[in-house]
Amino acid sequence: MAAPMELSCWGGDWGLPSLHPESLTVMAYAKFSGAPLTVNTINNSWRTPKGDVPVLISEDTVISQPAKILNFLRKQKYNADYELSAKQGADTLAYIALLEEKLLPALLHTFWVEAENYCSVTKPWFASRIPFPLSLYLPGKMSREALNRILLTKGGPPLYSLTEVEAQIYRDAKECLNLLSKRLGTSQFFFGNTPTTLDAFVFGFLAPVYKVCFPRVQLQEHLKQLPNLCRFCDDILTCYFRLTVSDPALIISLQMDDNLRKSPQHPPRKLTTLKLAAGGEESSPLNRLSP
Amino acid sequence: MCNLPVRVVCRANAEYMSPSGKVPFIHVGNQVVSELGPIVQFVKAKGHSLSDGLDEVQKAEMKAYMELVNNMLLTAELYLQWCDDVTVEEITHPRYGSPYPWPLNRILAYQKQWEIRRKMKAIGWAGKSLEQVLEDVDQCCQALSQRLGTQPYFFNKQPTELDALVFGHLFTILTTQLTTDELSEKVKNYGNLTAFCRRIEQQYFEGHDKDNSGTAAARSAKRSLLR
Numbered sequence: 001m002a003a004p005m006e007l008s009c010w011g012g013d014w015g016l017p018s019l020h021p022e023s024l025t026v027m028a029y030a031k032f033s034g035a036p037l038t039v040n041t042i043n044n045s046w047r048t049p050k051g052d053v054p055v056l057i058s059e060d061t062v063i064s065q066p067a068k069i070l071n072f073l074r075k076q077k078y079n080a081d082y083e084l085s086a087k088q089g090a091d092t093l094a095y096i097a098l099l100e101e102k103l104l105p106a107l108l109h110t111f112w113v114e115a116e117n118y119c120s121v122t123k124p125w126f127a128s129r130i131p132f133p134l135s136l137y138l139p140g141k142m143s144r145e146a147l148n149r150i151l152l153t154k155g156g157p158p159l160y161s162l163t164e165v166e167a168q169i170y171r172d173a174k175e176c177l178n179l180l181s182k183r184l185g186t187s188q189f190f191f192g193n194t195p196t197t198l199d200a201f202v203f204g205f206l207a208p209v210y211k212v213c214f215p216r217v218q219l220q221e222h223l224k225q226l227p228n229l230c231r232f233c234d235d236i237l238t239c240y241f242r243l244t245v246s247d248p249a250l251i252i253s254l255q256m257d258d259n260l261r262k263s264p265q266h267p268p269r270k271l272t273t274l275k276l277a278a279g280g281e282e283s284s285p286l287n288r289l290s291p
Numbered sequence: 292m293c294n295l296p297v298r299v300v301c302r303a304n305a306e307y308m309s310p311s312g313k314v315p316f317i318h319v320g321n322q323v324v325s326e327l328g329p330i331v332q333f334v335k336a337k338g339h340s341l342s343d344g345l346d347e348v349q350k351a352e353m354k355a356y357m358e359l360v361n362n363m364l365l366t367a368e369l370y371l372q373w374c375d376d377v378t379v380e381e382i383t384h385p386r387y388g389s390p391y392p393w394p395l396n397r398i399l400a401y402q403k404q405w406e407i408r409r410k411m412k413a414i415g416w417a418g419k420s421l422e423q424v425l426e427d428v429d430q431c432c433q434a435l436s437q438r439l440g441t442q443p444y445f446f447n448k449q450p451t452e453l454d455a456l457v458f459g460h461l462f463t464i465l466t467t468q469l470t471t472d473e474l475s476e477k478v479k480n481y482g483n484l485t486a487f488c489r490r491i492e493q494q495y496f497e498g499h500d501k502d503n504s505g506t507a508a509a510r511s512a513k514r515s516l517l518r
């Protein structure tokens with residue numbers, strides 16, 4: 001009964017299907033609920049959709065925000081929350097709000113505002129996927145929007161300078177990661193053994209922090225100290241995205257236990273950004289910051 | 292809920308007296324602490340806390356629900372007050388500017404409105420229509436109602452910070468007169484939420500009316516759910 005559905009979103013790197021948290025959330029939900037989506041990553045062509053990304057196009061309807069896209073998929077009977085009780089549904093909404101309020105500002109900051117990260121990683125990556133001459137303008141605009149959002153929502157008095165706001169948002173983000181880790185505990189997904197909307201959102205927000213190799217990585221360091229969240233991300237990547245399926249050694253090494261994961265010998269990645277990954281990985285486990 | 296003695300005072304320049312620019316704030320000895328989060332921390336540091344009996348997972352849940360209320364209900368209230376043109380004209384501008392003489396009342400009201408609209412745009416709420424905002428409120432109330440169920444408080448027998456926060460928002464929504472009743476109708480759809488508000492009002496506010504040394508204006512401004 002499904003009309004063909006196309007999802008336009010940002011592509012991926014560093015072992016992820018997408019770098020953009022919202023795109024990743026939608027992709028993960030589609031995998032969990034079994035919705036047949038054709039994913040078009042935005043590459044260097046003039047058919048870049050204007051406006052928000054990700055965008056779902058199904059016949060004549062165009063839907064743009066993750067919450068609306070997920071609602072649309074549910075209406076088409078692709079529902080990953082079918083077995084949840086009413087209270088669990090309510091918990092889902094609450095935890096998503098927690099992610100948006102506490103984790104998203106720090107995520108935006110790591111990607112778009114932190115100068116070293118933005119100049120050496122984010123801007124070149126996005127610019128290479130946007131056609132010229134938009135590539136000169138759009139990354140800068142996204143960066144300004146991110147800073148604006150952070151300052152308007154978190155930057156009121158008594159926090160008067162950007163450094164104080166930054167300190168506050170990273171504190172909030174680390175607390176949020178700790179809370180998520182406590183809530184997840186030892187179970188495979190947040191509500192038992194099948195993934196749901198909440199798992200999609202948490203994965204969408206955590207995976208970019210976990211996998212993308214930035215020069216300044218305090219949030220990633222903190223996340224790596226929470227092994228159940230790392231295991232959660234890796235499980236979803238291997239089971240649902242099958243990105244590393246062509247290399248059996250990689251699958252085995254990704255399922256190794258936590259002790260090994262913290263060692264400098266992180267699983268080798270066969271992407272072209274290997275040099276950057278290797279350099280980043282070796283230095284980061286060695287200086288463990290306290291949460 | 293913590294049984295702490297407090298005197299409520301209404302002042303027009305409250306926002307300027309507060310260290311963070313936001314109300315409410317408490318003035319204790321020579322310390323001034325504003326906003327719910329810091330006030331809760333402050334009271335906790337003095338040895339009173341409502342959430343000590345919760346385990347780690349429950350505390351995580353409580354924080355998540357508090358964020359939900361802040362994210363959805365608070366933003367919806369701000370939207371309705373400042374971005375819905377009818378309400379802005381008839382209620383918000385006169386109310387916000389009432390302590391000041393002309394033209395200060397208009398200038399300050401417009402300034403605040405501009406500030407709030409900028410914030411809405413940054414978080415993506417500027418493009419929402421009133422129906423969408425009301426739908427979000429409905430979803431949030433549904434989540435709260437399902438979480439509350441038939442229990443007296445959100446974490447069973449004892450009230451916590453979440454109960455205080457939810458009471459604050461829902462009571463305001465239920466008792467504030469607006470141009471339309473749509474917002475309060477959304478909340479009234481959930482019987483257990485209205486019962487929750489009534490119960491807290493009776494238990495914690497009715498008995499303290501006699502002790503309140505507020506002015507006559509403050510007393511007449513006191514609204515009751517038991518109309």
